[in-house]
Amino acid sequence: MRHAKKLVLFTLFAMNLIEQPAPEVTIEQGTLSGKINTEGTVFEYIGIPYAVVNITNRFQAPLPPPTWKGVYQAVDEIYSCPQATKYGVMGTEDCLRANVYVPVGAQGPLPVMVFIHGGAFIFGSGGKLLYGPEFLVKHNVILVTFNYRLGALGFICLGIKEAPGNAGLKDQIAALRWIKKNIAAFGGDPDNITIFGESAGAASTSILLASEATDGLFNRAIVQSGSSITNWAINKNPVWVASLLTKELGYDTKDPHEIYNILSKLPYKELIALKPIKPLGLYFDTELLHIPCIEKPLPGVEPVLTDLPYNLLSKKPKNVSVIYGSNNKEGYFLVARETPETLVKKNSHYLFASDLEFDNEDIAAKEAKKVKEFYFGTKGINQGTIMKLVDVYTHLYFEMPTLLETDLMVAANNTIVYNYYFEYSGSRNVLKSRTTFKDDDGACHADELFYLFNSRIWPFSVNRRDKKIVDWITKLWTNFAKYGHPTPDFQSDLPVRWIPSNRENKNFLYINDELKMGSLPNVASYNLWKYMYNNYRRTNLSSYF
Incomplete structure (x- = not known):
């Protein structure tokens, strides 16, 4: 009976705590109030509008945020920007909201970490369903997450003033400007901001590193399993891609103005629901349609990208410290979708993407044979060599672009630059657990996220083995945000000293049951892809319009 009373009292306490408001905060837009999380450790300010988007500025940069009178209740999460799900199109067009998480009792000004979510530029959100704040905020940093436009709404690129391109990236920049202007009111330090992202969020982070539009908006960056110089980060034919959408509606046009007139009037749910098939040639391209583009110069329009990220990073890299890394078996989630039939078809494709260009098809075929023999020998692609295909996906789409971007940055x-290689396999490797490789070693794409974030989608408690990884990786990431070094000299609670890379050597932190420093992984694969991209990388802008 005594235990039952204690349980009732605890439950009433927890219920009461949920309803407790966080301290009011006054920003330029007005005064807002949040709430305290159930554990009483985090002040949550959820769903704050940082910019405005509606049908009047569809495909364009967002408008300034709204103001309000009274106290804005920042307690309701706007789930997402519009995206296709198995339940239909979810989300609302007016979706540009930020979430600010502040540690209770911490003394400011606090370092600020801004996370850019992934999702192939077509799905996802910054909400707590995936990105719960507790693991990071306990280290006395402020975490900010946010939504940005996705799919056609975020990445239609027609090269005209009405649809110049990269609206989703312009949302991200608007969010960073909002944070820079307002975070001091929450106790944050506007001069100590670290951006970080995973997958499409990592490609976005890398693009923001390259873009001149972001100068002065952040101080450090963490790029997890993505890159602006990967083959899936930049649209090589954006008007043609947009024409595939109008073709689904019965229009056969490649005129940018005609395409805009059609798509701008379409209800957003109908636009997002369009799923044309992207014809693929011999190259190992992805089927992603809506991704960032190189913008044409237009009067009165601020661009995000005026050149290829590779060219921008080569010519004028920011003086910003960066952590780059990837997971050792990123390709599990892609290979899990393959069938015996699709595997056979892959034998007739080049095992590189169309961000490479060749003087003629004979050279392309010769180099493709070199890549295929490197990974598969004489056996070809089939069920028996499926793990080699995992390596192809891992290296081509994630690991090697990250390494080649590291080369650009250390040359400055x-x-x-710090490099890591995440290999840990535990009970929080969520994406791998949903594939046929759930019992195999290694970390799948996105598996590290659930050691950084207290995801509500994975409600299982953290076991002792996983807790060690959670403690390590969150400490490393927040140390970097605080001090610019993930293992500063004055700390002794981490079992390794993370050594940065340089022009002569890439030094890697291997994250597994042990933390240890080591040299470049997969040296032969790196040399192969470095040769390919050094000799055949497509750098001519004319082929991207």
């Missing part, structure tokens, strides 16, 4: 005199 003032850039400090």
